[in-house]
Amino acid sequence: MTTQRSSLMIAVLFPVWLDGTTVKYYVPSGEKLKLNADSYAMFYNLQKLISTDESNIDTTCVTDMSAMFENCMALETLDLSSFDTSNVTSMKSMFGSCTSLTTIYVSSTKWSTAKLTTSDYMFSGTTNLTAGSNTISFTDSTGNTGYLTKK
16 A cells, blocks of 8 residues: 655555455545656556556656556556646556557547657557557557557
8 A cells, every 4th residue: 555645635545456456546525646756667567457547647747657557467448538648758668568458548638748758668568459540659669559549
């Protein structure tokens, strides 16, 4: 269990809940969990993780999302439409080895790679992402292509 404190709130994270298939955390009503600038490996290696609710997460200060979901092999869909990535400089291996991942939803207004300097292996081993009519194709710096679906 990890506790993060800010001047506005306290959030308690439970990285693995029961059988390890769902991430649970408590955020007081009307508040958001503000992630640290370095959010490296936040959900790393949660191999049984099948769902996570990212709607109450504030990522405006995050600069490092490296390995955030790496090796989450059971994860099929990620809704990151609440993620503001305008300050992120590293997404190295962010979705690496997410072998079951088929869809990553992102916001057409909040998802930005303008400051991104490191994207090595971002989609390495993540071969089941599908392209559709509303997808953005992104090729990381090591030549792996992934697809992000606008929401």
